[in-house]
Amino acid sequence: xxxxxxxxxxxxxxxxxxxxxxxxxxxxxxxxxxxxxxxxxxxxxxxxxxxxxxxxxxxxxxxxxxxxxxxxxxxxxxxxxxxxxxxxxxxxxxxxxxxxx
Amino acid sequence: xxxxxxxxxxxxxxxxxxxxxxxxxxxxxxxxxxxxxxxxxxxxxxxxxxxxxxxxxxxxxxxxxxxxxxxxxxxxxxxxxxxxxxxxxxxxxxxxxxxxxxxxxxxxxxxxxxxxxxxxxxxxxxxxxxxxxxxxxxxxxxxxxxxxxxxxxxxxxxxxxxxxxxxxxxxxx
Numbered sequence: 001x002x003x004x005x006x007x008x009x010x011x012x013x014x015x016x017x018x019x020x021x022x023x024x025x026x027x028x029x030x031x032x033x034x035x036x037x038x039x040x041x042x043x044x045x046x047x048x049x050x051x052x053x054x055x056x057x058x059x060x061x062x063x064x065x066x067x068x069x070x071x072x073x074x075x076x077x078x079x080x081x082x083x084x085x086x087x088x089x090x091x092x093x094x095x096x097x098x099x100x101x
Numbered sequence: 102x103x104x105x106x107x108x109x110x111x112x113x114x115x116x117x118x119x120x121x122x123x124x125x126x127x128x129x130x131x132x133x134x135x136x137x138x139x140x141x142x143x144x145x146x147x148x149x150x151x152x153x154x155x156x157x158x159x160x161x162x163x164x165x166x167x168x169x170x171x172x173x174x175x176x177x178x179x180x181x182x183x184x185x186x187x188x189x190x191x192x193x194x195x196x197x198x199x200x201x202x203x204x205x206x207x208x209x210x211x212x213x214x215x216x217x218x219x220x221x222x223x224x225x226x227x228x229x230x231x232x233x234x235x236x237x238x239x240x241x242x243x244x245x246x247x248x249x250x251x252x253x254x255x256x257x258x259x260x261x262x263x264x265x266x267x268x269x270x271x272x273x274x
Contacts, residue, residue: 071164
């Protein structure tokens with residue numbers, strides 16, 4: 001294998017930074033979910049990369065669990081977005097006033 | 102600075118990072134979700150490079166097959182002008198870009214300076230039969246709990262998204 005561990009970890013860091021940027025700057029609820037997805041995927045990439053280079057199989061197992069849990073999280077998150085859209089007729093999170101505190 | 106990476110890796114990282122930026126920055130949410138689909142496929146490609154074909158196929162079927170389609174349908178449910186609406190604070194945006202670059206440079210420098218650079222492997226990859234065996238023996242309680250979590254979250258999502266007004270109207274008729 002010609003690629004070292006560090007290459008995969010650097011890609012994962014870049015994806016994590018982009019996800020944090022999206023989560024902190026965007027006000028569109030669906031775009032914030034995009035950011036969350038990117039962060040989860042960078043974590044999964046780290047898990048599989050370290051599992052390859054150690055090497056053992058538990059990293060891949062944990063990545064599989066993580067992907068499944070992320071699917072559940074997205075289903076609930078999108079349902080919440082739909083409910084909020086129905087209540088406020090908008091997906092801008094600044095409009096979700098009554099969700100504050 | 103670093104050793105050479107092969108062309109496939111380079112193309113995959115450009116695809117993944119580029120479409121991640123496009124997914125956040127493009128005006129239309131529909132194109133944004135398609136770009137997110139590309140990012141997730143790029144991650145599946147990395148899994149293939151890492152000799153984890155089982156995880157790669159799982160990623161393709163779960164993320165690209167179901168989650169991205171779910172996001173696309175949700176985007177199509179909201180009003181048309183909201184899909185193309187892009188509201189954000191200029192100052193907040195510059196602060197966010199600064200944060201992103203600081204994170205990339207900071208963590209990247211730490212990682213490049215660490216001992217990870219010399220880590221390469223010649224050992225054979227893990228057989229995916231081993232993973233399936235683990236799932237059915239050692240991790241079987243965790244697998245059951247995960248199935249329950251998935252079922253309850255899907256039921257929760259259905260309960261949340263149910264339309265009360267629609268059923269009341271139908272009852273009135």
